[in-house]
Amino acid sequence: MSSRATTHFDAGELPMMKIYDFPTGPYPTRVRIALAEKNLQSCAQFEMVDLYKGEHKKPEFIANKNYSGTLPVLELNDGTCIAECTAITEYLDGLDGIPTLTGRTPREKGMIHMMSKRAELELLDAISVYFHHGTPGLGPDVELYQNPEWGFRQRDKALRGMHYFDTVLKAQPFVAGDTFSMADITVIGGLVFSGIVNLSVPAECKALLAWYARMQERPSVKDQPAILWLNGQALPS
C-alpha cells in the first residue's frame, strides 16, 4: 500500500539550496526526511544554527532568515527564505511534479494537511511548548520566559494526542490514509520530540508504537541524526 512510482527526476538539474538546520532537532528532522523521500539530499547544503546558543533568536537571523526565529529555514539560491516545515515540504514536493508527500487530489491534499496540522496541534507543537516551558528547555540564556503551568498542560495534551493517533493507526496504515505522507513525517517529528523530553508513548498505544517501529525502518528515516541519537547510536561525522 505504500508503494509508489519512483521519482524520475534529475536532482542534479536543480540549483543548490541552503538549509538552516540543527541536525537532531525535531522540526529540522521533518525537512530532512522530506528531502530524503524526494531524493533531494544532494541539492541541499546544511548550515548549523546552534539552538542551545540561541542563534535562531539573534536579530540578524530574525531579520534576514525567519521572523519567527525558528528552524528549519530553506534558502533558495536567489536568497529567498522559506520557513515553516509545511511550506518547505510543499516546495520540495512540487519540484518533480509528483507530489507524493502533500497529495495529488483535492481530497488527498485536504486529508494530509488536516492530519499534519492535527499532529502539530495535538502532539509536536504541544511537546515543544512543554520542552520550552515545563523543562529547562534550551537553558536559561535562551529561555528568557517560561510558563510552567502552560507547559505541563501541553504535555498532558500531547499524551492524549498519542492515544488519538493510536486510534487512527488502528484503522489505517498511515496517518492520513493508505499511503505515507507529510502527516506521517509530522507525527514522526512529534515522537522524536517525545524521545528528547522523555515523554514515553504509553505501552497501550500499540498501533502507534508498531507504526513508529515501521517508520524507523524507512530509508528516509532510519539514518536521521535524531533517530540515531535517540537509539543510542553514534551520529555520522
Add this chain to the structure above:
Amino acid sequence: MSSRATTHFDAGELPMMKIYDFPTGPYPTRVRIALAEKNLQSCAQFEMVDLYKGEHKKPEFIANKNYSGTLPVLELNDGTCIAECTAITEYLDGLDGIPTLTGRTPREKGMIHMMSKRAELELLDAISVYFHHGTPGLGPDVELYQNPEWGFRQRDKALRGMHYFDTVLKAQPFVAGDTFSMADITVIGGLVFSGIVNLSVPAECKALLAWYARMQERPSVKDQPAILWLNGQALPS
C-alpha cells in the same frame, strides 16, 4: 495585479458540502472567504455550531467531526470531515484545477504556506489565545481553564505581528507577494479577531491598514457576517 482568470467551472456539478460554522467567527470567516473566491457558495450548506454554548467541545462533535474541537469543519457527502482552515482551503482550491489561493508553482506554494502559517503564529492564533485566556472569551461555562499571563503575552506578540505585516505590505501589495492568496485570508482572519477583542491595529501601521481597507472592498470579503458586524451593519438574515 490581483486580476486573474475567471474560474470556468460549473459548481453545480459538485455534490453539496456541509460546513460546520459560526458565521462571525474569525476562522469560519477564512473558509467563507475561500468559498466566495472560488465561487463555491452554492455548493455549501452551513450548519451553525454555537461556540458560546460550547457545542464545538461536546463529545459527539469531537468524536465525529473534529478531534481538536474547533470550527470550521467541512463535511463531504460521504461523511468525511476535513478540519483546519488550511486543509479546507487546499481542498476547495483544488476542485477546479486552478489553485488561485494556494499557489501553482513550488515557489508560490512555499511562500503562500509560509506566510499563511506565519499569519497564524504571529497574529491570528496569538489573538485567539489572548481571547480565550486574557479575556472572558466564550464565558465561564466554556472557558474551563484560563492562563491570563500566557494570554497577555500572546496579545503583545500579535501587536508585534501587526508591525511585521505592515513592513511586509509596505514592500508588496499582498501578504505573499503580487497576488491575493490564502495568506491574505489568514491575515484578514487575524484582523477580524483583533476587531472582536478590541485590539486595534496601531495607527502607524499605515500599509497594513490600507491593505485591510482594500481587502474589505473585495466581493469575497465585504459581505461576510464578521465584516458587516464589526462595521456596525446589520447581518443578513
